[in-house]
Amino acid sequence: MGLSSRLLICHDCDTVYRTAALGRGEVARCARCGAVLARHHRLGLDALTALVVGALILFIQGNLWPVVTLGLNGQHSSTTLWGMILIMWQDHAEVVSVITAVTLFFFPLANMLSLGWLLYFGRRGELAPGFRPLMLLLHYLGPWTMSEVFVLGALVAMVKAKAYFEVFPDTGIYAYGALILFITVLAGFDLRRLWDLVPIRGA
Amino acid sequence: MTALLRAEQLGLIGCQVCGLVSRAPSFADPGCSRCGSALRRRKPASLSRTWALLLAAFIVYIPANLLPIMRTASLGDVDDNTILSGIVELWEKDSQALAIIVFSASIVVPMLKFLALLVLLICVHRRSHWAQLQRSKLYRLIELIGHWSMLDVFVVALLTALVRFNLLSSVEPLPGVIFFGLTVVLTMFASLSFDPRLTWDHEEPHDRE
Numbered sequence: 001m002g003l004s005s006r007l008l009i010c011h012d013c014d015t016v017y018r019t020a021a022l023g024r025g026e027v028a029r030c031a032r033c034g035a036v037l038a039r040h041h042r043l044g045l046d047a048l049t050a051l052v053v054g055a056l057i058l059f060i061q062g063n064l065w066p067v068v069t070l071g072l073n074g075q076h077s078s079t080t081l082w083g084m085i086l087i088m089w090q091d092h093a094e095v096v097s098v099i100t101a102v103t104l105f106f107f108p109l110a111n112m113l114s115l116g117w118l119l120y121f122g123r124r125g126e127l128a129p130g131f132r133p134l135m136l137l138l139h140y141l142g143p144w145t146m147s148e149v150f151v152l153g154a155l156v157a158m159v160k161a162k163a164y165f166e167v168f169p170d171t172g173i174y175a176y177g178a179l180i181l182f183i184t185v186l187a188g189f190d191l192r193r194l195w196d197l198v199p200i201r202g203a
Numbered sequence: 204m205t206a207l208l209r210a211e212q213l214g215l216i217g218c219q220v221c222g223l224v225s226r227a228p229s230f231a232d233p234g235c236s237r238c239g240s241a242l243r244r245r246k247p248a249s250l251s252r253t254w255a256l257l258l259a260a261f262i263v264y265i266p267a268n269l270l271p272i273m274r275t276a277s278l279g280d281v282d283d284n285t286i287l288s289g290i291v292e293l294w295e296k297d298s299q300a301l302a303i304i305v306f307s308a309s310i311v312v313p314m315l316k317f318l319a320l321l322v323l324l325i326c327v328h329r330r331s332h333w334a335q336l337q338r339s340k341l342y343r344l345i346e347l348i349g350h351w352s353m354l355d356v357f358v359v360a361l362l363t364a365l366v367r368f369n370l371l372s373s374v375e376p377l378p379g380v381i382f383f384g385l386t387v388v389l390t391m392f393a394s395l396s397f398d399p400r401l402t403w404d405h406e407e408p409h410d411r412e
Contacts, residue, residue: 011222012343013399013402014209032336032403033399035343067361068361068365077366087360088376093363099384100357104357132239143395146357149351152351160293
């Protein structure tokens, strides 16, 4: 059924192309609709694995340490990401609590863990155990991780709080700031590079 | 330049999940041989699903804007904020740059998504050839920026968790923020269920140079 990977179909308009090798910094765009068909891969699978490990360490730090501390008349109040999630639940905003837990904790974590697992095997040219379900998971989680939005939200919250309180940014928010740089690079990863490890039947 | 042939003309089908190119199955759909996903020429019931989700998103968008999203209380002084009043406050407190960012994320992005999906849907229904390239780009833009609307939801969650000074000062979430969160989720599902390939589907193979 599957044809060789020498053909490529534009995701946005169904135009068929032959794949071509791309030089450094080159991007292949669809001549009909302008969508990006493929990019030159600057980072090898080893480098990407390292990035995932780095991102996981930052993610742990960002979640263990408080994000921001406020001060008022000598009293202090701080919160972590999970503090936020739990308080929204207690304050009868369960929907917000679930959206926050899912888009800022569970999906990013599942994303990094699966990608790390797949890359760990992929860099040796092997298919990781559970390859197909994890690849599908990565595909469907893609649009639903929002760590970068959270960092901007924390910035807005700090500026708003500044009018009434003393504001101290904590370790957590710096870890998050660094994390979103890693996540941005990882989000550009083309999953087809891992799909291509699967031998195509009948080609 | 050679003609730009589309998958259907060549009897091919591309997997939307893993990108594998297969010969279009003639009868029963065996699924993609690489990732196992169903092979479909277009997303199923794309137009009706997108319409339904868009309408639902628009309905919850009304209370999201009219109802207050959070209550700030300090020493008995209670103040309810809506999305818009929060932006006005930022502007007046000399954080104009941030006010513009929040205005873009909370007002411009959702509005743009509603209008863009409306235009995309109507054009597909009318089999329009108008501005196909721009419509493709518009779709990619709303896919790219859609989730930034969640900004205000995270601001309310963080402020609620932070401002805990008992009687002195506290913040609590109000129903507006729930509706707003739902609006963002629904618009994201709406744009995911729209199939951008439909924009190019009513083209005769040789009616353009």
